[in-house]
Structures are given as C-alpha cells and as structure tokens.
Amino acid sequence: MSLPCSRTRWVSDFFSYETTKSVVVKSWVVGVVNRCVQLLILSYFVGWVFLHEKAYQVRDTAIESSVVTKVKGVGRYAGQVMDTADYVTPPQGTSVFVVVTKQIRTEEQTQGVCPESEAAFHCSADRDCRELSPGTSNGLLTGRCVPYNATLRTCEIQGWCPPEVDTVDVPVMLEAENFTLLIKNSIRFPLFGFEKTNLPPPGSGVELGRCRFHPQLQPLCPILRLGDVARLAGQDFPALAATGGVLGIKIGWVCDLDRAWERCLPRYSFTRLDSLARTPAPGYNFRHARYYRWPDGSERRTLIKAFGIRFDVLVYGNAGKFGIVPTLINTVAAFTSIGVGTVLCDIILLNFLKGAEHYKARKFEEVSEASVPATPSACPPGALGTCSRDKQSTDSGTFSLGL
Secondary structure (H helix, E strand, O other), X not given: OOHHHHHHXXXXXXXXXXXXXXXOOOXXXXXXXXXXXXXXXXXXXXXXXXXXXXXXXXXXXXXXXXXXXXXXXXXXXXXXXXXXXXXXXXXXXXXXXXXXXXXEEEEEEEEEEEEOOOHXXXXXXXXXXXXXXXXXXXXXXXXXXXXXXXXXXXXXXXXXXXXXXXXXXXXXXXXXXXXXXXXXXXXXEOOOOEXXXXXXXXXXXXXXXXXXXXXXXXXXXXXXXXXXXHHHOOOOHHHHHHHOEEEEEEEEEEEEOOOOHHHOOOEEEEEEOOOOOOOOOOOOEEEEEEEEEOOOOOEEEEEEEEEEEEEEEEEEEEEEEEXXXXXXXXXXXXXXXXXXXXXXXXXXXXXXXXXXXXXXXXXXXXXXXXXXXXXXXXXXXXXXXOOOEEEEOOOOOOEEEEO
C-alpha cells in the first residue's frame, strides 16, 4: 500500500523549487568591493568584448583573393632604353614579381674549357686544384692549373666560358624610382557571399588614370610609385636598388558587414621582408641566360646576374556580421562573470574582516547526523495530496518546506 505514496513523493520532489540561503551584510568595505568588481567586469564586456572586438558577430577569416599587377615606366641602362619587357620578371603580372635595377652581363659564353675566375681557385700546381672543393666553381674542375693571365694561374674548369666575373662595378637604373605599379585585387568572403575589388567605383572621386597612392591624400588609389613604396617601408631606394631586396605590400580587408557596402575598404601597409640583421649575403639577386645560335651553328648565351627589388603583394582580412548565437553566448558569459564579485566578497568576508566567525555562523548551517530522521514519515493510505512532510534538498544543501 506504500507504492502510491512513494510515487506521489517522487512527483512532488521533481516539481519542487529550491533556492539558496541569502545573508545581507551591512558592510561598506564588502559592498564597495562587490560593486567595483561588478562594474569592472561589466565595463570589460561592454567596452572591449562587444564594442571593440565585436563579439556579437559571426566572423569569416577564410578570405579568397586574386591579385593582378602591372608595372609601367621606361628607363635607360648601359646605353639602352629598357621597358617593362626588359626589367620585369616574371612577365605574367602575378602577386610576386621583380623589378631589375642592376645587371652584370657575361657575353658570348660557349661550352669549353677555360681558367676559373674566382679568387678561391688560384693555384701554383695541379695538386692545388685536386684538393679544392668544386662546390663554388663556375664549372667542373679538370684538375689542371693553367695560366689566367701573364701573372696569375688558376684551376681549369669545363663549362660555359669565359666564366662570370661578378665583382665588377655596374651602374643602377635609378629611373625605376618613378615607375608605377597598378594592383588589381579582388576579394570574397564565402561565408557571407560578399565580393569587392580595390579599384575605386565610378563616382568615388578617384580618377584611376591620374591618381597616385598617398597614405593621407589618396589612400584608396591602387597605383603606387615604386619610390614611395620603398620610402613607406622605411628604405632608401638607391641603396635598395644597388643590392636588391624584398618589399611586402600588404592589403588588409577588415570589414564590418553590418555597415554599408561602401564602408568595406582596403588598407595598404608596407614593410621589408628580407631581414638585414646578421645576414651574410644581404640583398636579392638571381641569374638567368639568353641563348642563341652563332653563324657556325654553335650554341652561345649571355649570362645575366640581375639585382632587383622583389615585390610580394600579401592580402589578408576578415569580415563580421551580426549573429544571434555569439550574441547569446557572450551575453551569458558576461552575466556569469559578474558572479566573480560575489566569490571575491565571500573570501574577504569570511577570512579577512573582523567578526569573520560570526559571518560564517550566519552563512553556513551545520546539521548533525543524529538530528536527521532515520526514515521519512510515511503517508497514510488514501492521503494523496494531503500528506505533509519535511523535504531535504539533494543539490543545494538547504531545506524547503513541502506544502
């Protein structure tokens, strides 16, 4: 006959509500600390998390980008007039390209044997050449020591002759400082289906054919002067053109898509990517050759050691748009974090203030095992809904009165 009463008790326990015991402490110290901590936490979430970091937005960092570049300008070098086909490599207009500013040419090279030109391969006898490592040679060492000129002997090599002499002093094409660079950058944020380009739209007041980029006056113009790029990266253009180097042009797209489409704008910044500190071989250079046939049918080439400025166009960015899920998550986190003030005040109240033992006695209630009834009072049969008993909480440690 006790089964109906047990079922009634289970249903009554399930639909009961329990609350913790609250103690109001009239203390200025604890009260001021509590409100100050709550104010700091609330200010952090409102000012930093929501307003500055825009934590109420869904963010897309998987930016898709394409870059097309075009250099324009004509310069004079070694008695020749050079255009973009002569000094820009590769010619496809990619996001990484080189503007050649200095060249060391070795004309009419042909396959054969000849004395090495490097100072490390000076010799006095054949045995000196057999002991040398061929790693830095311009060809394959034959093991013989041959005359280089009337007073000097060097090791003989097999390869392209005459060997390159890259210690000669050659001029720099300083006209490259006034060359212009057009950057066409298209981006897309796939999460939102948002697309845009860095080219100024019609009616924006920026005339594409005439504008030149300036950080304050023309920050949206996609045509940049190479000398300005070097200057904004903190470099001296003549020195950079003489040794070569790597400059980075960074285009940042940080967009708030809750605002108008026109407010999503690119931001340009510039830096030197190759470090000069503790670099044994500073600068940037590379070699390439132009091959041709001599009238006798033999193959010949012109070897070119080119010094230049390499430009890397780097695109980065992210976009944000309002989302209900991150808004709810961060709102709940804000209200939950306010409870940190209560924990701190409890620590001060129960450990550092005068009368801490008195506060502990008020806050915590101890119940001995002997005072707990061995079994709950049984409900008489047929007393459904009229049985009165005391219920003990199972999750908060408080007592509630079952009515």
